[in-house]
Amino acid sequence: MREQNDYIVYVKDLTKVFGDFVAVDKINFRVEKGEIFGFLGANGAGKTTAIKMLTGLLAPTSGEAVVAGFDVRREPEKVKYNIGYMSQKFSLYDDLKVSENIRLYAGIYGLSRKEIKRKSKALLEELNMVALRDKLVGELPLGWKQKLAFAVAMIHEPAVVFLDEPTSGVDPITRRQFWEMIYKASVAGTTIFITTHYLDEAEYCTRVSIMVDGVIEALDTPKNLRLKYGADNMQEVFVLLARGEHTLQGKIKKEK
Amino acid sequence: MKNSIIQIEQLSKSFGEVRALDNINLSVREGEIFGLIGPDGAGKTTLIRILTTLLLPDTGKATVTGRDVVRDYKEIRKLVGYMPGVFSLYEDLTIAENLKFFATIFQTTIKENYHLIKDIYQQIEPFKDRRAGQLSGGMKQKLALSCALIHKPEVLFLDEPTTGIDAVSRVELWDMLKKLKRMGLTIFVSTPYMNEASMCDRVAFIQKGEILEVDSPEGIVASYEEPIYAVEGGRFYQLIHALRALEMVKAAHLFGETIHVTTYRRIAPEELARAIKEREGMDISVREIEANIEDCFISKLHQIIH
Amino acid sequence: MNALLAFIKKEFLHIFRDPRSLLIIVGMPIVQIILFGFAITNEITEAHIAVVDPSRDEHTTALTRKILSGKYFILDEYLPSEKQLEQSFLKGKIKVGLVFEPGFSQKLERGEHPQIQIVTDATDPNTATTLYNYIRAITADYALALHPSKATPGGIDIRTRMLYNAQLKGVYFFVPGLITIILMLISAMMSSISLTREKEKGTMEILLVSPLKPVMVIIGKVIPYVFLSLLNGTVILLLGVYVFHVPIRGDLVLLFGEIILFIITSLSLGILISTKVETQQVALLISLMALMLPTIILSGFIFPIENMPLPLQMISNAIPAKWFIIIIKNIMLKGVGMAYIWKQTLVLTGMALFFIVASVKNYKTRLE
Structure with a gap:
């Protein structure tokens, strides 16, 4: 039996109740180092609530979650120091320059001035954005902004990075470049915890969980999920599970 | 009409x-x-x-x-x-x-x-x-x-x-x-x-x-004309870089559970598999496919970028 | 017409569905008037006074007693000479000094004009002026009672000033002014925010794509808020009458008619603002901050317009509040009718029309 600290994310019976509404209902899963874990679910299935608990923003009602070795209930501040977070809605300050954003986040995570300087340089070179360092982030195309945001979320070398719909609205090429950045980070040992509405992206994950009405309805590799539900792709698996009806399978296929 | x-x-x-x-x-x-x-x-x-x-x-x-x-x-x-x-x-x-x-x-x-x-x-x-x-x-x-x-x-x-x-x-x-x-x-x-x-x-x-x-x-x-292949096997990250390193490969993109590869000339699928095996020692499966809409858009994007 | 009714109904729903804003809109004026009314009235009571009275004769003691008899002044001490006054001022012991000329009674009996010197601390000019006026008024009163036939021209002058506010109550001046300022700011704020909210929430896009005419949107926005502002105005008036005992001497119907006119003017100004700005935040900033200063300073609410330099006096003509303050003071305190305020009413009507027409003209039928 392995210890819970061997996992980067360890979740046991995690539950969150708002009033009489059970948003997250005893979910269980474990994520290993270097995994790309796809966290899918319909709107309102409890995904956002679960992520808020895992990132230390919301205290669980019951159950436990250990992220990067720290209990989210007892040590939420330590959790925050050891994770990276990036969301589609908010990531960088549009009215600050590229370099200022990098410096700001590096500073927030307590990097020394020397480190900040070294990391900024390396990060900009890696992204081919050295020439853009004095540009306001608001002036960058969305794809660039999201790539930069991802790099910034990784600046303090977190054990795990949470990406909340990072590729929404990004063009198909940039979207793939973004995923290659994710792969690179994963190969280097960073664990990726990602949500997305693009279900082809679910195929890029090492494992995928699908949340329906507060519970995890399925959790496996994309390939096994496809096999299990007799689906051609993850889109079908998702629609099947999220609707909770198997009869629709034929209908979806017919439409294709 | x-x-x-x-x-x-x-x-x-x-x-x-x-x-x-x-x-x-x-x-x-x-x-x-x-x-x-x-x-x-x-x-x-x-x-x-x-x-x-x-x-x-x-x-x-x-x-x-x-x-x-x-x-x-x-x-x-x-x-x-x-x-x-x-x-x-x-x-x-x-x-x-x-x-x-x-x-x-x-x-x-x-x-x-x-x-x-x-x-x-x-x-x-x-x-x-x-x-x-x-x-x-x-x-x-x-x-x-x-x-x-x-x-x-x-x-x-x-x-x-x-x-x-x-x-x-x-x-x-x-x-x-x-x-x-x-x-x-x-x-x-x-x-x-x-x-x-x-x-x-x-x-x-x-x-x-x-x-x-x-x-x-x-x-x-x-109207999509380029030859395109779906590649599976191995780890995505190493594989995609290995593919791009090949001379015959024009572009390689992640695509669901596969990698879509376009080449400069039509090749036999085994040709690609062999090249990867020789260079990286990876076993992959390659099949020629029909492009889908997204392949077409990506190809169009490449045309305007280059 | 149906569309307009539907629009007005929708606006009322917005108002009632947002109890917090409703509370702020109705509650804020109440808090303001009570604060202003009690704390910042320029009525001063129990001001400490020092008296320099070398002769201490019949009239000086009588006059001093009369001054001290009200609630306005408390005797600090009698001082032997004018020189000691400054010491008392510096120590902050007194607000005002009263210096009688030696031989005061004799001079008065001889029919001369003996002098009283009123020394005030002008670092606080408002208080100084008020205290000065109190003493002048009481003195004139005394002189008049003494020789009704030989009233000095100064005394007559004082009488005119006191005519509508015999007790010199600050509240009388403040309540009409406050009603004006509050109605202006709240109305402009409500209408400008309500329209910019549609822009911010994106509902404006749908309204624009609909066949709804701009003038319908503007009228539909103004009408519900007329009722709300009227409610506000009534509450403030009631507070004024029952808490601060300010009289309403004129015709109530006329008063409310003028209030509605002023509300419409203010609401249309708010709408005009919102045709120019995109966010609620900016609308709020402009309707509160940018309107507040000119309205308070240039409307005659605090500073008399007659004393302003000419350019400011001219600018004050463009301030709707200036005209309404004249109207409302005339109706409430003097009890006059339309014959005396038709000019100001006309000006306000003109302004309201101008704001509405300008709003319709400025209303963008597209997104840019």
């Missing part, structure tokens, strides 16, 4: 330095679902706002139902339905109050056109006394669609109706649009999701204010 209901000629629009639309030419036929597909910032919203008379073009001309979007804007406003990209109903009013309000300001009644919205509205009617702000994303969509349809428009404009909603609601929305099409409505819809192209009768790819291609989804796929 059916009549064109939207006609766009050499339309351009800039915001300050940014050229949002650059010499757009398009024609949308009566009764079709026309998809405008492209990423954020491509100019989709600007084009829809010009067609719904919310913005003035800098140059060029556009007509909707034969009426000029600049000159005849008042008439067009009576004839089109519009669902903006962000939820734009009154969140502090209930479902029923919203619908009634929009029916009245469009000078009609719910009763008069109920048949149009019946299928959609019935799904949310049990909650009609709930405030719009408390609805789920999918229900908001249905309400917004009902409100946009209540005055029986000839053309329905939907700006990214599927953005930010889950895959189930997306499937439902396309079902609804298809039903509306059967009732004779022309539907002009924008989306960033490539795989939704197959739901449209014809699509236009848009990128940085330019239309890259206009055709039926089948036509777009058929």
